[in-house]
Amino acid sequence: MNDLYKKLLDEIDVGIHVINEEGKTIVYNQKMTEIEAMDRDDVLDKDILDVFKFENDADSTLLDALKNGKATRNVKQTYYNNRDKEITTINNTFPITVESGKTWAVEIASDVTKLERVIKENVLKKRNTKFTFDQIIGESEAISEVIDEAKRATRTSSSVLLVGETGTGKELFAQSIHNGSNRSQAPFISQNCAAIPDSLIESLLFGTKKGAFTGAVDSPGLFEQANGGTLLLDEINSLNPGLQAKLLRVIQDKTVRRVGDTKDKEVDVRIIATINEDPVEAISNGHLRKDLYYRLSVVTLFIPPLKDRKEDIELLVEHFIEKYNTLFQMNVTGVSGEVKQLLFQHDWPGNVRELEHLIEGTMNLIVDEELITDTHLPMRIRKKRQINNEQMPSNRADLVSEKNHDSKALKDKIDEVEKLYIQQILSENGHNISRTADVLGISRQSLQYRLKKFGI
Incomplete structure (x- = not known):
């Protein structure tokens, strides 16, 4: 019967925690280990105050039930495990008297930590959370060098040119530089130059004067809106040469003239520009004016593609799994060894963005599994294994x-x-x-x- 009771305790979908008259844990079921992210050995036979942290002892519903004989129903409790991870539960707690006449305390807990994370995530989204260097995932030498260079660039207001393939995280670096600088309290304005037609981009950047053209009104441009802060011009190489010349004048003179106006306005704006091709090739192909390049590239940062920092893949995968666990209310713990190997074999033409979309896609296919396996991967990734097996020698001796x-x-x-x-x-x-x-x-x-x- 004891084995049956233990089995039942581990199968039910609520956490069960029982402490004896000394405040030591004597029952701790499987669901409770999941809720509190703890191992049984870390909790069983230990004083509850030696394992968990509360704002004060009275905040422990278990100890309250034990010392004061007080039963509580549907009480929300927030506390911390031995790794300082925040835990939030809804508890039903009550004292019980056993045959020996001693009093124990029982807690039945429902997990709301996941829900709390979802709420916090949505609140942060509404606040338009900005990126900082702490949010750049990676420990490889390639990415660490760029982060160090970017941090040094926060000390000045010089123009910065971010060079990198699509999906490498150029805007993340741009926002991190802004937030690490003395302009962090001023506006950060971002504009993808490739997303706006030539007929509109000039008035968007520089603003308009009423009467300049039919329907024109007095409207500040992005330079005026970003005054005192940072203006990110994404894919600067997509602007036509004529507009690039006007942009160069604004950057050099630190004044802007609205379309249709005759007066210049002084602006104090730090320019961060991005380009998704080699600057030398962009100049030779006529995509980027040489004089604008020299003005923008006071500080040039080359963001490495994912294929050049594959040692960061595991960290990125862990980060994205945690992110989508929160968003989807799932409990995926990682990827299988076979998937890990396939991820390292892939060339990642879409870089970190492609990896994130891949993890998001696989987690959409998961029902109740805890691991991402190769069956969840798209065919284009799985085919890579077959091609590599055909091309690679069967063993080292064959080399x-x-x-x-x-x-x-x-x-x-x-x-x-x-x-x-x-x-x-x-x-x-x-x-x-x-x-x-x-x-x-x-x-x-x-x-x-x-x-x-x-x-x-």
């Missing part, structure tokens, strides 16, 4: 034993074998640089040199 009768020099052949071997060990270790270097028996710096040498 050397495979017959190749071309006329490559010995050094070239050795480089080819070395590159393939490094790629394989790197993949086996989840693209973690330190672990791969340990397996190969070389220093981290030596491995970094080889990665750059072979373009891995």
Whole structure:
């Protein structure tokens, strides 16, 4: 019967927590471990005040029931576990007298922490929460260097040019720079230059004077609206050359003239611009004026694509799973080993944005599973495994034993074998640089040199 009771306690969908007359936990079921994100061993036979933190002892409904014999119904309680994670529950708590005559206390808890997170998330959205450097996910050398450079750029008001592929997080960096600067209390205005037709973008940027054209009214442009703050011009290379020339004049003179007006207005605006192609190629293709480039690129930050910082994929996946757990009220704990391998093999042309959309899509397919498996992945990702299996040698010995009768020099052949071997060990270790270097028996710096040498 004891085994049956234990099984029943672990199957029911409410948390059960019982403490004895000394305030030590004697019953702690499976649902309670999930609600409080605790292990049984951390709670059982421990004093409740040694494990959990309350604003004061009276806030513990369990201790109140034990000491004062007080039963409570549907009482909301917020407290913290031993890792300082905030827990919110709705409790029914009551004292019980056992055969020995001693008094224990029982708590039946329903989880509302998830609901609290959803509410907070929606409130933050309504407040139009801005990004800071703390919200840039990644610990790789590639992204860490850019973050350090961006933080240094917060000390001045110089123009910043963010160069990076679509989906790398350029606006996240732009907002972080603004919020880390002394302009953080002033406006931050963002405009995607590619989203507005040429006929409208000029009046949008510089404003209009009443009577300038049919229907025109006195209206401040983005430069005036961002006065004292920061203006982000996204995809600056999509502006036509004539408009780029006018933009250059505004930046140089720090004055703006509304369309149809004859007077200039002084503006104090920091310009952050983004471009999704190589600036040199943009200039040679006529997409970007050279003089505007020199004015904007006082500080130039190259945001690395995801394929160049794959060691950050695990952190990003954890972050996105946590985000969509909150939004969808789910409890996905992670991805399977096979999925992790497929994610590392993918080239990520859409970068971090593509990864986020992938995680969101997989979680839409999950019913009650806790892990994302390859069955939840889109076919384009799953096909990558089949192609790689066909192209990669079946084992390491094949790297050397495979017959190749071309006329490559010995050094070239050795480089080819070395590159393939490094790629394989790197993949086996989840693209973690330190672990791969340990397996190969070389220093981290030596491995970094080889990665750059072979373009891995």
